Amino acid sequence: MTQPTRPRTEVLAKSEEHQSLHQLADLLETIAAKLKSSGTFTLVQNGEEIPVQLPDSVKTELEYTKKGTKHKFEIEVEWDAAKTGGKVEIR
Template structure:
């Protein structure tokens, strides 16, 4: 890769919709439950099926901002598939 070339970003899912607070909370609970039980979750959008399987260790970013009368809250997780770090256990 040349110095000026940037890596290509592949967008697998991009979706925006209006939900009630309870619908959004239910979606978060569903994702959390799947991650706890299966260490993955699946998003379907039309005929597209995307499996999201994070590594054991994650980089987590939470951001809350206010711009005039609009509030935005974001949760972002990043991981590298080949970088599972062992957890420490004290016996």
């Protein structure tokens, strides 16, 4: 008896860099403005454009952790292209 094959995770873009707090705020504001106006934004990495189109409803996860003096805050947005539902709110 064979188990169903699970889809392979494909990393379409990944970036890690140090930014000022102002640069981070600008990045988040740019993404937010594009999502509000069109529901989509485009990542550009190594000259390749990767459109990210979100449905009207997404699942969000906010996580704030601390390990010693290191702090981490993550915002994860997840959706299934075949499903819809939910509201994103940042306070």
